[in-house]
Amino acid sequence: MFKALILEKQDDRTVASIQLIDEARLAASADGGDVLVRVDFSTLNYKDGLAITGKAPVVRTWPMVPGIDFAGVVESSSHPDYKPGDKVVMNGWGAGETHWGGLAQKARVPADHLIALPANITTRQAMAVGTAGYTAMLCVQALEKHGIGTNDGDVLVTGANGGVGSFAVAILAKRGYRVIASTGRPEEAARLRELGAADIVERATLSEPGKPLQKERWAAAVDCVGSHTLANVCASLRYGGAVAACGLAQGMDFPATVAPFI
Numbered sequence: 001m002f003k004a005l006i007l008e009k010q011d012d013r014t015v016a017s018i019q020l021i022d023e024a025r026l027a028a029s030a031d032g033g034d035v036l037v038r039v040d041f042s043t044l045n046y047k048d049g050l051a052i053t054g055k056a057p058v059v060r061t062w063p064m065v066p067g068i069d070f071a072g073v074v075e076s077s078s079h080p081d082y083k084p085g086d087k088v089v090m091n092g093w094g095a096g097e098t099h100w101g102g103l104a105q106k107a108r109v110p111a112d113h114l115i116a117l118p119a120n121i122t123t124r125q126a127m128a129v130g131t132a133g134y135t136a137m138l139c140v141q142a143l144e145k146h147g148i149g150t151n152d153g154d155v156l157v158t159g160a161n162g163g164v165g166s167f168a169v170a171i172l173a174k175r176g177y178r179v180i181a182s183t184g185r186p187e188e189a190a191r192l193r194e195l196g197a198a199d200i201v202e203r204a205t206l207s208e209p210g211k212p213l214q215k216e217r218w219a220a221a222v223d224c225v226g227s228h229t230l231a232n233v234c235a236s237l238r239y240g241g242a243v244a245a246c247g248l249a250q251g252m253d254f255p256a257t258v259a260p261f262i
């Protein structure tokens with residue numbers, strides 16, 4: 001038996017409770033999961049908040065264990081890549097939406113969903129980085145895959161004080177990029193500089209509707225914001241630049257033209 005936060009649908013309400021669950025139920029809920037993990041830590045993501053409060057239709061099957069990520073130690077595995085005692089981390093893959101997630105003492109998942117943790121990173125540290133940090137790293141890797149180098153020019157991060165943005169600032173700076181942080185919270189500028197930002201721009205200079213083509217300014221960008229901000233970023237990207245768009249804090253719309261892409 002293990003403890004889990006269980007979400008149940010009662011009439012039209014989402015009801016959350018901590019329950020003792022038989023491990024056999026994990027096998028039934030895990031959709032062919034071949035690795036059983038003892039969960040040490042999970043983050044409380046915004047999406048989890050939406051699921052637990054029932055404020056958005058995040059949960060697709062009921063009952064559900066929320067938690068879009070976890071870090072823990074393998075208890076048993078029928079997959080050759082993992083053995084008991086291995087430290088692992090899991091982000092996304094529909095956890096907490098279509099199959100049971102990380103807000104439980106145990107989780108059963110397919111080996112493909114897991115990443116082995118390096119020996120020098122604890123499960124606690126992995127979840128301090130969380131899915132926000134993981135997303136930021138995927139963005140930086142995407143920019144590097146598109147050939148953006150540290151000598152190409154300034155890299156903009158929008159929503160820089162947020163979870164993803166602040167990790168993106170820190171990772172980019174550590175890798176040697178000159179990072180410009182866009183924020184609506186200038187009172188946090190000192191913290192952003194501590195993380196490695198070379199300069200700060202005021203969020204409002206990017207978030208209003210702008211011209212379809214603007215002065216070429218950014219070698220690349222990590223955009224957490226979407227909407228007019230993403231449109232303005234694309235319009236002021238240098239020739240050959242790239243944007244890793246990972247968020248919609250300002251809006252899901254993308255009111256842009258094809259001009260910067262031509």
Ligand SMILES: NC(=O)c1ccc[n+]([C@@H]2O[C@H](COP(=O)([O-])OP(=O)(O)OC[C@H]3O[C@@H](n4cnc5c(N)ncnc54)[C@H](OP(=O)(O)O)[C@@H]3O)[C@@H](O)[C@H]2O)c1
Binds near residue numbers: 130160184185224
């Ligand atoms: N966290 C994750 O695991 C994750 C994973 C994948 C995708 N995402 C997406 O990435 C985005 C950022 O996630 P997050 O966890 O970093 O959220 P967050 O901590 O709430 O940060 C979002 C940031 O966006 C800026 N912002 C908020 N409202 C804005 C507006 N109306 N106009 C312009 N900027 C605005 C703010 O930055 P300033 O205060 O600096 O202005 C805020 O701190 C979200 O859309 C999320 O869905 C998140």
